[in-house]
Amino acid sequence: MTPVRVGVFGLLGSGNLGNDGSLEAVLGYLRAEHPGAVVDALCGGPEAVTARYGIPATRLHWYRGEYRTASRAGAIAGKGLGKVVDAFRTASWVRRHDVVIVPGMGVLEATLPLRPWGFPYALFLLCASGRLFGTRVALAGVGAGPIGDRATRALVRWSARLATYRSYRDAQSRDAMRAMGVDTARDEVHPDLAFALPAPPSPGASVPAGLVCVGVMDFHGGNDDRPQAEEIHRRYLDGTTRFVRALVEEGRPVRLLTGDACDAPVVAAILDAVDSPLVTAAEAASLADLMKETAAAGTVVATRYHNLVCALKAGTPTLALSYAAKSDALMAGMGLAAYCHPAREVDPGRLLEQFRELEKNAADLRRTLAERNAATARLLEHQFTAMTAALFPKTDPAHAPTLRETP
The missing domain is CATH 3.40.50.2000 (Glycogen Phosphorylase B;)
Structure with a gap:
């Protein structure tokens, strides 16, 4: 039987430890619950993701200067051409997968500076390609918030609408998407995915007093x-x-x-x-x-x-x-x-x-x-159970052992 093909998507491997921690939590879930899945990534730092997590990875943007300010004509032209090329690159990548997961991150918010033609555009391409090719796209445990910029808000709203599965890391994220006109009646709220990572060991007696x-x-x-x-x-x-x-x-x-x-x-x-x-x-x-x-x-x-x-x-x-x-x-x-x-x-x-x-x-x-962490662990178990039900139908051979390589 053909193993289920799973992609992970986002600004991963780009230096943000929170984003990478969310990825690590999802990879842990996949390896534990769906060991037969073939996993790869479309991400910001493919070399770092492959080196750290051992999965094949492709660069998110064709134009390498995507997140640098473009002031010269050549850079502006490169960014513009990149938007067109990325539409085809993203569609081609999505088409090769059964499931794509966006692991956590504040992908539906604008609490930090961003432009609509940056990551919001990339996320829209992902979700639109998923709907076009029948690939199940999951926005898992993501953050959302009110967005003032009209173009960014439109891209975020349509990305959420086109996704197969959505869950949020807090209730206000779900409320924000509802306020943008997204039907959130079946969307759930769970703790941040990073809470699923292993707890650190006790440091012992070597800690400086009052650190x-x-x-x-x-x-x-x-x-x-x-x-x-x-x-x-x-x-x-x-x-x-x-x-x-x-x-x-x-x-x-x-x-x-x-x-x-x-x-x-x-x-x-x-x-x-x-x-x-x-x-x-x-x-x-x-x-x-x-x-x-x-x-x-x-x-x-x-x-x-x-x-x-x-x-x-x-x-x-x-x-x-x-x-x-x-x-x-x-x-x-x-x-x-x-x-x-x-x-x-x-x-x-x-x-x-x-x-x-x-x-x-x-x-x-x-x-x-200690009490809240114990409750959080139980809630995250439900998050992963819900993801399995939505993204991995029983007909998928996701539990069949296989080599973790892309075709």
């Missing part, structure tokens, strides 16, 4: 904040730096975390401004690495969504520098709604007050997180 992990981000606001982007970034960096300096002045060791390659300049700026041996930077290459870092800390203060997921999964009391409603929803779902601080207006004094409250209640919060 605080501070997760930073190259934050410039959302898609509608482009005119104020630099001012937003300056306030964020200044407030975060002052908070780190205050901890160091109390003799507290601080470990800086990132979640994307683009965050490195923020780390460098804080290290330069504080200039203390008490401040160090982690070199995490995966969410598993981030979970180990957060498990070794007494407390975590973080901005990136998947930095928060890692800390919460590790059971470490966490305070969110929240840059979008998804962070607030995540913290509320894990019982830490009181520990959110706006990333757009970091107030070091108020942040320190919230941090001290977090530490004072740390023992109770660890018990709360």
